[in-house]
Amino acid sequence: MKYKQINNLLFVQNRSNFIKRLKTNAIAIFQSNDEFPRSGDQNFLFKQNADLFYLSGIDQEQSILLLYPNCPNPLYREVLFLRQTNDHIRVWEGHKYTKEQANIVSGIKTVYWLSDFEQILHSVIHYADHIYLNSNENDRYAHTVTYRDIRFINQLKEKYPLHHYERAAPIMRDLRVIKSDTEVELTQKACNITKDAFNRVLKFVKPGISEYEIEAEIIHEFIKQRATGHGYTPIIASGNNANILHYVDNNQICNDGDLILMDFGAEYANYNADLTRTIPVNGKFSRRQKDVYNAVLNVLNEAKKIMVDGALWNTYHEQVGEIMTEELIKLKLISITDVKNQPKSQPAYKKYFMHGTSHHLGIDVHDLASRYTPFAAGNILTCEPGIYIPEEGFGIRLENDILITKDGNIDLMANIPIIAEEIEELMNA
Incomplete structure (x- = not known):
């Protein structure tokens, strides 16, 4: 091994x-x-x-x-x-x-x-x-x-x-579903390796490179640090490819002005990390891109606050949907009228955020757990809101891995750059 x-x-x-x-x-x-x-x-x-x-x-x-x-x-x-x-x-x-x-x-x-x-x-x-x-x-x-x-x-x-x-x-x-201290340490190790791969990518990305070249940089860092490899097939989706949720072709050129949505994570000792970051190919977000980016980041930060011991799975996702709805209205992607007229089975926000916010993480990336059992101390879950806008040619998702404890949750990826201005600074250093 x-x-x-x-x-x-x-x-x-x-x-x-x-x-x-x-x-x-x-x-x-x-x-x-x-x-x-x-x-x-x-x-x-x-x-x-x-x-x-x-x-x-x-x-x-x-x-x-x-x-x-x-x-x-x-x-x-x-x-x-x-x-x-x-x-x-x-x-x-x-x-x-x-x-x-x-x-x-x-x-x-x-x-x-x-x-x-x-x-x-x-x-x-x-x-x-x-x-x-x-x-x-x-x-x-x-x-x-x-x-x-x-x-x-x-x-x-x-x-x-x-x-x-x-x-x-x-x-x-x-x-x-309840992780021991050793399991948390192994997951944290996978997250730390993933962090180094992301930082490596920030220094590498520029207009004209290919998605597969980014994938190569990631696996280089993983193997270098004794990870088994990818915890799952990585998504390196530039431009409109980000609007394909499970895009894994990773074979397109990254163009000036586009964003790249990257969803990847290291597997270390059979325990997995699961990270998503979205960065500008040229190192600078446009005004619109940054507005959408900050909306997604706000949803992530607010979702982490309600991801607590005792929270119910469906209630949590409904609450995140309400937070997302407010952000989409601010971005003028949906209207208050859309929300008033929405069918209960298909909320208006689902047009731009169509997947769940979280899943359990562990030996399996989508770890074995019950969706009918409340969140509990010792759970590790992802938090991964996204906004996908095909008509504007980009999608943004952000994802961190969260450990729930009796005293509140701990973000195992808190040390991985996520603020838009910090990413721009690191890409242009």
């Missing part, structure tokens, strides 16, 4: 918290993600299953975690199964965990090779009453591919049809 080893107390505590939520005499099994084919004889870069990583710290393909706290044989109460390495694998693929290294990373004492999994599972599963299995229950995900978790669920139910099967995902959804 590029990143520095994480103190295994994080994973020990995560497992302890998970086990406390299990029914009596239950076994839980977590699988690593599939290795997905890219082309011919190549796979995509492996990305670990978020829940397996959360509970073990193991960042390697073909791994299984078995938790059975009431197992009559104490040896099998916490077991990690790994792909067995050998000289051939070492030569062709490089480092894989030894049993000793896996113990240090995870804090799990009992480590076996994957070839022992079926026999060990069969020897203990009959003594369990409940079996907790995992699947992707992120409500932003639409299930179209039969991945490893689903295949394993089907296999296990065929072999052991009379057990009581339970869902691990609801427990993980409750646990992962």
Whole structure:
């Protein structure tokens, strides 16, 4: 791994918290993600299953975690199964965990090779009453591919049809949304790397460069600082491209007088940053651009104030919509008449601000969380209002990552330039 080893107390505590939520005499099994084919004889870069990583710290393909706290044989109460390495694998693929290294990373004492999994599972599963299995229950995900978790669920139910099967995902959804101090530190590290990439871009951008050249500057800084890479496909959208919310072509020339909307974030130790900034190609906002920019910034600053412990998801977004409505009226993009006549299902502001303001952030960029649970201390959420004006040829979005605490929220990106005049000064230094 590029990143520095994480103190295994994080994973020990995560497992302890998970086990406390299990029914009596239950076994839980977590699988690593599939290795997905890219082309011919190549796979995509492996990305670990978020829940397996959360509970073990193991960042390697073909791994299984078995938790059975009431197992009559104490040896099998916490077991990690790994792909067995050998000289051939070492030569062709490089480092894989030894049993000793896996113990240090995870804090799990009992480590076996994957070839022992079926026999060990069969020897203990009959003594369990409940079996907790995992699947992707992120409500932003639409299930179209039969991945490893689903295949394993089907296999296990065929072999052991009379057990009581339970869902691990609801427990993980409750646990992962509250970040520990270590998780906050890892997220802050990702944010700091992202900050350095943005500052690098500010010194680089000028009329005539291409969007992909900016993307190259960003990944250079990420890898230089031991990030795994991008937390998600970066958006480098100049001019009217900014009005395509998920624009990822990043292949156009940045023209004098245009703005560039950049949405990117580093992934460090599987934890993610998520930043958006909009800057002028020539280093100077026009009067109109700056007015819209400051309107978006005001919405962001006001939204952060109401993003507090106990706030309700829908109420929060409705309040942000009201703030945005006031700004759009000032900009003469909508009128008071538009607001009076708006249907409840489609507020007038949605014409220029059509997406949500926030999402949870963590091991997944759109982290596993319930939209029906109030915000709580320990949540990390994005705050990302935007105004998109196709008829004027530009769009502006600003985004920071916010940690909610009992004493108010903490902006993890407070040290990243965002004031329009500061950006102009840095670009022209």
